[in-house]
Amino acid sequence: MQLEQYTKEKLWQMLLETVHANVMYPTHKAYTRDTLLKEKPDIKPEELAVRLNVPLGEALVILDELSTEKPSQN
Numbered sequence: 001m002q003l004e005q006y007t008k009e010k011l012w013q014m015l016l017e018t019v020h021a022n023v024m025y026p027t028h029k030a031y032t033r034d035t036l037l038k039e040k041p042d043i044k045p046e047e048l049a050v051r052l053n054v055p056l057g058e059a060l061v062i063l064d065e066l067s068t069e070k071p072s073q074n
Contacts, residue, residue: 006060019061028052029062037066 006012019025036043036051043051049059 007064015057016061019058022058024054025058025062028054028058029065032062033066033069 022028032048032052036048040047043063045056045059045063048054048063049056052059
């Protein structure tokens with residue numbers, strides 16, 4: 001299933017709430033954005049989950065949110 005297909009599922013909102021409740025989520029998201037995506041911009045959710053040692057659901061949310069963020073201007 002493609003990342004876009006997951007976001008259309010009925011349980012997506014519940015997954016978002018659950019992932020956002022994890023205290024490490026902001027750190028995982030920042031590390032993914034600042035390090036992992038620079039090394040491998042086309043990283044798959046399964047690989048991200050393994051690299052971060054997180055559930056696949058969290059990896060899916062991270063990649064989805066980062067794909068829709070506007071690049072910061074530094």
